[in-house]
Amino acid sequence: MTLQIEVDLTAGVPPYEQIRSQIVAHVSAERLRVGDRLPTIRALAADLGVAAGTVARAYRELEQVGVVTTRRRSGTVVAAGAVAADILARQAASAFVATVRAARLTDDAIVDLVRGALLEPTPAGDRQEGSEVAHPDAR
Amino acid sequence: MTLQIEVDLTAGVPPYEQIRSQIVAHVSAERLRVGDRLPTIRALAADLGVAAGTVARAYRELEQVGVVTTRRRSGTVVAAGAVAADILARQAASAFVATVRAARLTDDAIVDLVRGALLEPTPAGDRQEGSEVAHPDAR
DNA sequence: ATCAATGCATCAACTGATTGATACAATGAT
DNA sequence: ATCATTGTATCAATCAGTTGATGCATTGAT
Missing domain, CATH: 1.10.10.10 (Winged helix-like DNA-binding domain superfamily/Winged helix DNA-binding domain)
Known part of the structure; x- marks a missing residue:
């Protein structure tokens, strides 16, 4: 085969x-x-x-x-090293699950969350540490 | 400001x-x-x-x-609805997706990975509506 | 030394995503 | 009723990514 x-x-x-x-x-x-x-x-x-x-x-x-x-x-x-690469991915998944479970999300919600993140077109860093800011409020 | x-x-x-x-x-x-x-x-x-x-x-x-x-x-x-916890969870999901995408996994593989991680630590209500993949998940 | 099998490099054409410009629609203030 | 302000829709131009085609470089076998 x-x-x-x-x-x-x-x-x-x-x-x-x-x-x-x-x-x-x-x-x-x-x-x-x-x-x-x-x-x-x-x-x-x-x-x-x-x-x-x-x-x-x-x-x-x-x-x-x-x-x-x-x-x-x-x-x-x-x-x-093929297996090692796979393990790294699994570790990332475990860490993520632990994080969002701390937020008391249900399993379904977690999967949905990932699906939502997958839909976003950003392939690269979504990171941005903001600077200080005040509230815009307005007129 | x-x-x-x-x-x-x-x-x-x-x-x-x-x-x-x-x-x-x-x-x-x-x-x-x-x-x-x-x-x-x-x-x-x-x-x-x-x-x-x-x-x-x-x-x-x-x-x-x-x-x-x-x-x-x-x-x-x-x-x-923009609760901080919710937002944080989204960002965690985005970060996770970015990480695991760097490992070049496909979307389906990523979702499977998360499902696998959900099964491990806390055997909470691990019920998903039947998807397509079973993925025996060795190692 | 030669040859053939295999991966690698290059590049023009194509495709889809993103932008910038412009015009339109809705709506709260007057 | 009118107007200015705000978000929305549209579309051509541009840009990045992907492919397909072709030829090159390496290397194990003979």
Whole structure:
């Protein structure tokens, strides 16, 4: 069996991102294990009907996060640190859940909260420590 | 005395988003309180050197989330529903989403991650309406 | 040494998001 | 009733991100 990866061009999510996340899911579910080899860029690209550069980007990002390692002729394999990256994400989730639970939110509300945050277009820092200020009130 | 709001055009984050998050920060820090009036769209736009539509978008999104209410001639004021705890929870969610997105997870994966975290520490009412993914969740 | 397989780099075209400008609609004050 | 003030809608221009195509660089096998 080959890896089950699919791309939906109408999904709104960029294809390279779909590929990337599905591979992460496969690693997380242990359908891919450390040392397993991924399809070659060209093979997967042809299979999915996308350009090679698209798959290459997915692989590149996976390598930056430490999920895979690539060598020129040997191909792309699941890296030893793949699990660690996954754990980091889980830790972030636990910390977040602890924080919002302190605010006595229900589980449903928490999930909704995350869904709402996911809808916001901000991919980068939402951080801003304000300066002092007074109330605008008005006329 | 006006609200301390600044826009950095080189920040990568869109200006309307910077405005939105800074106002949220002001409400969260109680520099803006329920009933306080925000600057008019035109005034703030002129002050920041951006177009009115940019500020308008920030205000619109704030209204959708329930942080402010706007009326045509009366202007835009901080809404009653904009409770600090709620706002803080939203920011926690935003921060979490930003963090885990940096790990390049897809939206569905993020929601799954949160669901998994919700199951762990406190076995409270962990009932979600049936979603699509089961995700056995190893490790 | 050569070759072929594999990932990498580059770049023009395309697509969607964001902005800025302008005109419109509603509404409270007079 | 009128007007000035405020938010809203629209739309072309611009900008950032993504893709697809092509060629290059590396490297293991022979």
